[in-house]
Amino acid sequence: MRVVFMGTPEFAIPSLQALIDAEDIEVVGVITQPDRPAGRGNQLRPSPVKQLAQRHNLPVFQPEKLRGEIVLEQLRTWQPDFHVVAAYGQILRQTVLDLPKYGSINVHASLLPRWRGAAPIQAAILHGDTESGITIMQMDAGLDTGPILSKRAIPISPQDTGQSLHDKLAAIAGPLLVETLRDIINGKITPQPQDETLATYAPRINKEDGRLDWTQSAIEIDRRVRAFFPWPGTFTNWNDQLLKIIAGHPVLETSLPAGMVKINHNQYSMLIGTGEGSYAPSILQLAGRKAMNTQDFINGFSEIDGATLGIN
Numbered sequence: 001m002r003v004v005f006m007g008t009p010e011f012a013i014p015s016l017q018a019l020i021d022a023e024d025i026e027v028v029g030v031i032t033q034p035d036r037p038a039g040r041g042n043q044l045r046p047s048p049v050k051q052l053a054q055r056h057n058l059p060v061f062q063p064e065k066l067r068g069e070i071v072l073e074q075l076r077t078w079q080p081d082f083h084v085v086a087a088y089g090q091i092l093r094q095t096v097l098d099l100p101k102y103g104s105i106n107v108h109a110s111l112l113p114r115w116r117g118a119a120p121i122q123a124a125i126l127h128g129d130t131e132s133g134i135t136i137m138q139m140d141a142g143l144d145t146g147p148i149l150s151k152r153a154i155p156i157s158p159q160d161t162g163q164s165l166h167d168k169l170a171a172i173a174g175p176l177l178v179e180t181l182r183d184i185i186n187g188k189i190t191p192q193p194q195d196e197t198l199a200t201y202a203p204r205i206n207k208e209d210g211r212l213d214w215t216q217s218a219i220e221i222d223r224r225v226r227a228f229f230p231w232p233g234t235f236t237n238w239n240d241q242l243l244k245i246i247a248g249h250p251v252l253e254t255s256l257p258a259g260m261v262k263i264n265h266n267q268y269s270m271l272i273g274t275g276e277g278s279y280a281p282s283i284l285q286l287a288g289r290k291a292m293n294t295q296d297f298i299n300g301f302s303e304i305d306g307a308t309l310g311i312n
Helices: 010-021 048-055 069-078 120-126 162-185 218-227 294-300
Strands: 002-007 026-031 036-038 043-045 082-086 104-108 131-138 148-155 234-238 241-251 261-264 269-273 278-286
Touching: 002 010, 002 048, 002 069, 010 026, 010 048, 010 082, 010 162, 026 048, 026 069, 082 162, 104 162, 120 131, 120 162, 120 218, 131 162, 148 162, 218 241, 218 278, 269 294, 278 294
Parallel strands: 002 026, 002 082, 082 104
Antiparallel strands: 036 043, 104 131, 131 148, 234 241, 241 278, 261 269, 269 278
């Protein structure tokens, strides 16, 4: 099988590696986003997918937009049986989708039709889903609307963060992808249309989404902190400074006014009032300082006791 792989971030790495390792699959080309400035020096940095492709001496193509005759000519030159897309970062036009012999397929980090869109992993945690998974779908012109080829589900634990769930899903994507490609070639798969009545949408996340609203319940606060770790992170305001809440857990049996901080100096514990129950942070970070556990934070900033967070 001749495969052109399209992907960019870390999530796509296990899928590309699984294709590289499969004896019956040849990755004839890799398309990824152009190198972007990153880090303090703002130096151009290749995407994780490009770095992996280069380690295996695979041809890499990095168009700014996946359109135009130059792009189509390169794809035709590779003569792909499949386009495999995993978190590439661009919408594919129909002329690109239709070019491979067996079409273009997508590796999506949810159990479609639930959580179409840009941030399915975070959405699953935010909404308290008990499971997530990988869906391999036939791509069409819509946004994650194509027929389903295969699925694999995993449970979401009460401790899962955006990072941990990302890693679990990425790990199961590779084997499922290779299995699905083989089943397509062998005629073992009948694409199943998605049930539009069950469709939900996970919009793109921006940094301001990380601002905590203490009138939400402790359970909702906990989900937001976990879903948005490591990016964009969650934060509030204290004493005209940004205070990041990196980790913690809900305490449902204790109630305080929303945003109010109560410290137990004997136990080095902190509670923050919410709309229902309280939230106990375990790792915090004040702007311009390193992240601290609760004990170190209380030792350094005991004056937070009795403050109300979220007020500029």
